[in-house]
Amino acid sequence: MDARIPAEPPHAGMPVKSVLQDMEQTRLAVEMIGLGARLQVLESEVSLPRVRLLRLYKELCGVSPPKGMLPFSxxxxxxxxxxxxxxxxxxxxxxxxxxxxxxxxxxxxxxxxxxxxxxxxxxxxxxxxxxxxxxxxxxxxxxxxxxxxxxxxxxxxxxxAHDPRRHYICRLCMPPARAGKSRKPTTAGAAG
Ligand SMILES: [Zn+2]
Structure with missing residues (x-):
């Protein structure tokens, strides 16, 4: 009845060869959901069809997984x-x-x-x-x-990847000027 969930494309999820493998993949999915994995992460790491992952997620979390792309750069x-x-x-x-x-x-x-x-x-x-x-x-x-x-x-x-590594000093040894200091009341000249 849920029209938003598209039909399973033929390539989604690798075919699972045995019952043991299926169990192993299910256990992996449960472990990852327990740690807070999002659906995109599960889909790329676990060899189970998307519909199964969705059902597992809903069962364990009680809600549908959040939609949208992973936001990080x-x-x-x-x-x-x-x-x-x-x-x-x-x-x-x-x-x-x-x-x-x-x-x-x-x-x-x-x-x-x-x-x-x-x-x-x-x-x-x-x-x-x-x-x-x-x-x-x-x-x-x-x-x-x-x-x-x-x-x-x-x-x-x-x-x-493109940063030079030869004379690298970490940010703990040489914190940026602002770190650990309170901001000055003026906003002019940010970060120098
Ligand atoms: Zn250091």
Whole structure:
């Protein structure tokens, strides 16, 4: 009866070969929905038809998934405060990928959990939602964002793909002038 949901295109969702595989994919979808994944993320990571994902989402969340495109651009991840969080997440992802030998999706999930635990321990609110974290990993894997080693503290931080990496100093070692200071009452001459 819902005319807004289009008929399933023939290529949507990879054909699932076995019952076990089907279960595994369903479990993956449930896990990702539990972490706050949006429908576009599920569609690109889980090999189940869109209608099944929609039904799973509604069942677990009690509401339809939000519509519209994912709103994030690469710029957000290099702004001052999100950058520390984005860098933490990406380092965790790479650790899970290389050290843990996990595939992309599993490494992303494990990296996201590690990130959340870490910000919880240091008493900060998580700046990255699951969908944001997923977008970040995608930008990184597509070469739109990369990691640069800070010459001062040795940490690795997210930078744009075209940014120079040779003499990079991170924003924690050299914060922008405004950070941590109260704004001046005049609005003239923003950011110098
Ligand atoms: Zn640094």
């Amino acid at each position: 690469t710029d957000w991840f290099v702004t001052w405060r999100p950058n520390a969080h984005a860098s933490m997440l990406l380092n965790a992802y790479r650790f899970m990928r290389r050290g843990g030998g996990l595939d992309g999706t599993r490494a992303m999930l494990a990296g996201f959990r590690m990130y959340r635990e870490h910000v919880g321990v240091i008493g900060e609110a998580a700046e990255l939602s699951f969908t944001r974290a997923w977008t970040l990993v995608r930008f990184y894997e597509r070469g739109m964002l990369q990691l640069a080693r800070c010459q001062c503290c040795g940490g690795k931080y997210v930078v744009h």
